[in-house]
Amino acid sequence: MTPFLDALRATLPDLRLLTDEIDRESYRRDETAHHEPGLPLGVAIPTTTDEVSAILRLATEHRTPVVPRGEGTGLSGGAAGVDGALTLVLSRMNRILEIDRDNLVAVVQPGVLNADLKAAVAAEGLFYAPDPASYEICSIGGNIGTNAGGLCCVKYGVTRDAVLSLEIVMADGRVIRTGGRNVKDVAGYSLTHLVVGSQGTLAIVTEATLRLRPAPPPKQTMLAFFPTIRAAGQAVAAMTRAGVEPCTLELMDRMTIAAVDDWHHLGLDRSAAGLLLIESDRPGTAADAELAIAESCCAEAGATSITRATEPMEADWLRQVRRLAFRAMERLGVARMEDVGAPRSRLPELLVAIERIASAHDVQCGTFGHAGDGNLHPTFVWERGDAAAEERAQAACEELYRAAIALGGTVTGEHGIGATRRPFLEAQAGADAVAVMRAIKAALDPLGILNPGKVL
Numbered sequence: 001m002t003p004f005l006d007a008l009r010a011t012l013p014d015l016r017l018l019t020d021e022i023d024r025e026s027y028r029r030d031e032t033a034h035h036e037p038g039l040p041l042g043v044a045i046p047t048t049t050d051e052v053s054a055i056l057r058l059a060t061e062h063r064t065p066v067v068p069r070g071e072g073t074g075l076s077g078g079a080a081g082v083d084g085a086l087t088l089v090l091s092r093m094n095r096i097l098e099i100d101r102d103n104l105v106a107v108v109q110p111g112v113l114n115a116d117l118k119a120a121v122a123a124e125g126l127f128y129a130p131d132p133a134s135y136e137i138c139s140i141g142g143n144i145g146t147n148a149g150g151l152c153c154v155k156y157g158v159t160r161d162a163v164l165s166l167e168i169v170m171a172d173g174r175v176i177r178t179g180g181r182n183v184k185d186v187a188g189y190s191l192t193h194l195v196v197g198s199q200g201t202l203a204i205v206t207e208a209t210l211r212l213r214p215a216p217p218p219k220q221t222m223l224a225f226f227p228t229i230r231a232a233g234q235a236v237a238a239m240t241r242a243g244v245e246p247c248t249l250e251l252m253d254r255m256t257i258a259a260v261d262d263w264h265h266l267g268l269d270r271s272a273a274g275l276l277l278i279e280s281d282r283p284g285t286a287a288d289a290e291l292a293i294a295e296s297c298c299a300e301a302g303a304t305s306i307t308r309a310t311e312p313m314e315a316d317w318l319r320q321v322r323r324l325a326f327r328a329m330e331r332l333g334v335a336r337m338e339d340v341g342a343p344r345s346r347l348p349e350l351l352v353a354i355e356r357i358a359s360a361h362d363v364q365c366g367t368f369g370h371a372g373d374g375n376l377h378p379t380f381v382w383e384r385g386d387a388a389a390e391e392r393a394q395a396a397c398e399e400l401y402r403a404a405i406a407l408g409g410t411v412t413g414e415h416g417i418g419a420t421r422r423p424f425l426e427a428q429a430g431a432d433a434v435a436v437m438r439a440i441k442a443a444l445d446p447l448g449i450l451n452p453g454k455v456l
């Protein structure tokens with residue numbers, strides 16, 4: 001025990017505080033398999049905002065860093081342990097506090113799982129849009145921490161677009177509210193939008209007011225297979241040009257198709273170099289009309305086959321195929337999922353660059369992702385313990401980041417800079433922008449106790 005942990009026990013005798021090495025070990029990692037994190041000093045699992053606030057006051061007093069954590073599914077090491085820091089797990093603050101139909105908002109604690117919120121609002125005929133592929137296992141707090149994206153951002157935006165107001169605990173323990181229930185609100189700086197995506201480095205979210213929508217009509221689903229990955233990219237660019245606004249526009253390449261098919265034996269076309277999953281949730285015949293335009297974009301780009309799901313269960317399966325992509329790659333070895341993005345018109349160039357870079361560095365790479373957003377997940381895979389392959393993958397990633405930046409894109413579309421992409425933030429954002437970020441961090445967390453070593 002340390003004076004800080006002693007003080008925590010004395011001040012908050014009912015707080016669940018784990019200090020055994022075996023418990024601390026289980027909170028060392030998030031899902032970022034290639035990242036080597038530190039060992040938490042202790043793990044606190046509070047149930048109220050008051051507890052979070054008291055923990056932060058003591059952390060400030062004892063100069064002890066704090067790592068906020070939701071469900072630990074992050075892919076940039078954001079919730080991964082830091083030596084000597086307290087890991088603060090928000091998963092027991094998991095109540096849906098209110099579903100306000102009159103204002104189309106839900107008020108939730110941060111530990112609510114995305115899937116549980118979706119199900120609860122769906123039961124009221126409403127829709128919570130943010131939809132990461134991990135929605136069944138990740139928390140709203142983690143989604144806010146990373147500004148998570150997902151499968152339907154192409155039409156409904158990212159997590160930031162769904163957050164109206166937050167209750168946050170500052171580094172010194174003060175509790176403040178940002179924003180409100182209003183659709184329009186320009187009173188002062190938007191602290192809400194500053195905190196969303198800050199990966200626990202500026203404040204800890206203890207409550208969120210989220211925007212709901214009326215439930216959209218059932219989706220119509222289409223699958224198109226392509227002879228080259230570039231052709232798939234060209235179809236995406238053509239759809240954007242044509243003004244098609246699908247609610248899902250996802251891509252999988254040859255290696256990912258094979259990995260999913262080997263696992264679940266779905267009879268996917270393994271001779272194809274890529275597939276697109278395209279969905280429309282427009283009402284009535286408008287969905288048909290939208291998919292007809294998408295179909296002609298695919299055909300013009302050279303699609304070898306195009307099929308439509310005939311019943312909802314078939315469509316669910318096709319969606320599931322895409323959601324299984326990362327787990328399928330993980331079955332092949334250590335899987336390092338990257339998260340690059342480019343303006344949508346340049347998606348074909350990004351796809352070609354990924355293939356070129358993987359081949360030049362002699363690493364296996366399967367690519368899938370949110371093609372409609374220009375956001376791809378090239379996933380490098382190597383055998384566990386093959387240090388030379390891991391080094392080649394590292395070199396490939398660095399070249400990939402440079403290629404994305406050169407296309408006017410980003411080194412991370414939705415997973416965050418976290419611990420793993422820090423060296424590339426300045427290359428993308430520029431030194432002056434990073435200096436402004438550092439000034440904000442210093443103003444809100446002058447002692448640097450919130451999630452040190454992440455983002456900046």
Ligand SMILES: Cc1cc2nc3c(=O)[nH]c(=O)nc-3n(C[C@H](O)[C@H](O)[C@H](O)COP(=O)(O)OP(=O)(O)OC[C@H]3O[C@@H](n4cnc5c(N)ncnc54)[C@H](O)[C@@H]3O)c2cc1C
Nearest residue numbers: 070071072073074078133139141142143145148149200205
């Ligand atoms: C199979 C798989 C598929 C995935 N698909 C997607 C996808 O489609 N789109 C996508 O965006 N991501 C995806 N992810 C990544 C991950 O699920 C998301 O980043 C998710 O938002 C993390 O939520 P979490 O609860 O696990 O948060 P954690 O991993 O625990 O934390 C994430 C970050 O948020 C911070 N944080 C957590 N809670 C709080 C809080 N209360 N206050 C302040 N900061 C906090 C943490 O410090 C950390 O920096 C996927 C991951 C997996 C394993």
